[in-house]
Amino acid sequence: MVLKTFGWSFAVTALGLVAAFLFGGWTAFGVVAILSILEISLSFDNAVVNAGILKKMNAFWQKIFLTIGILIAVFGMRLVFPVVIVAVTAQLGPIEAVDLALSDKDKYEALVTDAHPAIAAFGGMFLLMIFLDFIFEDRDIKWLGRLERPLAKLGKIDMLSVCIALIVLLITATVIATNALQHGGTTVDKSSTVLLSGVAGLITYMVVGGLSGFFEGKLEEEEEREHEAEEEAERTGKPRSAVALAGKAAFFMFLYLEVLDASFSFDGVIGAFAITNDIVLMALGLGIGAMYVRSLTVYLVRQGTLDDYVYLEHGAHYAIGALATILLVTIRFEINEVITGLIGIVLIGWSFWSSVRRNRALAAAEGKAQGSDEKTEVSSGV
Template sequence: MLLKTFGWSFAITAIGLALAGVLWGWQGLAIVGILSILEISLSFDNAVINAGILRKMNAFWQKIFLTVGILIAVFGMRLVFPVIIVAVTAKMSPIEAVDLAINDKNQYEHLVTAAHPAIAAFGGIFLLMIFLDFIFEERDIRWLGWLEKPLAKLGKLDTFSIVVALVGLLIAATTVATDVAHGGGDKSATVLLSGVAGLLTYLIVGGISGYFEDKLEEEEDEDEGDEAGAAGDEGDEGAKAATNAQLNGSGGRGSSGASVVGLAGKAAFFLFLYLEVIDASFSFDGVIGAFAITNDIFEMALGLGIGAMYIRSLTVFLVRRGTLDDYVYLEHGAHYAIGALAVILLVTIKYEINEVITGLVGVVLIAASYWSSVRRNRKEAAAGEDAEAKTEVTSGV
């Protein structure tokens, strides 16, 4: 199971490190290794969030996530994205931006860093919306009940999460954006525009994905009703056979079958896009933080790409092992980590925060939620044993 899921990651790590050693020597090999670890530490919570979405998809789209998705993550976000940012902000062609990245690395680094307020505002608001929609949703299982219960009541107000996100954006634009880091001056307008773009991206991609997902569920409910009616016409025996087929996942497209097969078609496609945007938002701090280690775009892409591959593999591993079902608070911890990362991104518009701190915040929150899940499982197991013992005593066994 472990080798099957992480096999490609291990292979790419070996090839990538060997390539780094050949091209850039021991120093380049060390830089690529450090960047890989940086990416994994910063994006561990990303894997948990992705797993919660990926488990809704069928096997085909899970493979797309690992293949096409990783190409987008490595070449799109870690290599092409910074070049596009430089091209747009410096008003030059992409070819000129690539030439700058290769031949004038210091200037390239300066231009990417100068674009950080816009990047941070976009990613920060997008991630903040993910956190807010989670924390304001009514759910049966709560990790921090004293906090989540009252917030779920507030979430009953329509568009409340959007209001909170916009208020947060206004606060950022009128405080940290008025005097950004590295002497960038007042970037309030840029931060506002980028933040609104992040909000719109979340609403559009998430809304379309949710629409097709709901539509698919409606179609499945209709098909289930038609099958039940047909089974009733054929008699009790036919009804029993149809019911057994659905329970075993071998026939029909009922709700149980949907959970086994997973989403496909347009619903899965837009969920895939949603996953890629989430990954992009998580990668912003890694791409910017990587400049503290190297300003070589190829070392950066290789190192961060290896780390991204492990995050993808970890996501699939969590889905196949059913980890989120076994440790029910993990998803809560990951969303709290997302909320923390969103705030950190907005704060870094003006203040520099070490990537180690950013990574540790996520790790601590997820570790705490994991430990809470373990304790919950132990309590439930103990309660089950006590109930079983009482039953045996009552029956005289």
């Protein structure tokens, strides 16, 4: 199971490290290894959240997620995205941006760093909406009950998540972005840029998430009526309508996953510049990390880990909230990527341990109940 799920990740790791060694020797080998670990640690929460969405898809769309999805994740976000940032901010053509990334690495790093406020605002708002929608939803299983129960009651207020997100964006634009951190430690007013990028992130979440939710709801309605319509579908020869609907639902959930992955990758791409400004090594290291995140997502789905450890999803969403906050704060203040990764690991580790304790408590309670039943039967027999 492990080899089947992580086989491609192992292969890409070997090829990537060999390529790094051939490209720049042992130094490049070490840099790529560090970047891979950085990406995995920063994106572990991404895998948990992705698994919660991916488990709703069939095997075909899971394969799409691992093939086309990984191409988008590795080549789109880890290679093309940094170049696009430079092209837009420096008003250069794509070819000129690539040439700059390869020939003048210091200038390339400066341009990407200067674009950080816009990136952080977009990704921060997208992730913040994911977190807010999660904590305001009334769930049967609650991890931090004293916190989640009152939040679930507040969640009954329409558009509360959007209102809070807009308030956070306004505060970020008017307070934090007025002294946005730039390359070299200088500051500049980026209020309008942050405001525009944040609104774009909010709109992206609402559009993609709304479409995904709409088609997912349609799919659930169709599944509820499936047993009634099955005979009629066979008789009329029209079973394809349900398949098409499932395809639309899966497509928009896939699209949602890709945008979600893009938002998670923002901090990884920016953080990579703290280790290297070589675009080749960056693409290799982050690409290897992205492969493991993808494989880990599928592993969690196929093993049913989220069903066994019910608080993992909670921990991942709290990590998302922390990451969204960190992204917005980094518009003005520099925060070490190690701190970002540790926060996510601690929250997920805590939720995992809480899940283990819950499972043990349930098993103990079930054992006591069975023992009580056996004693009752023995007493009745006597």
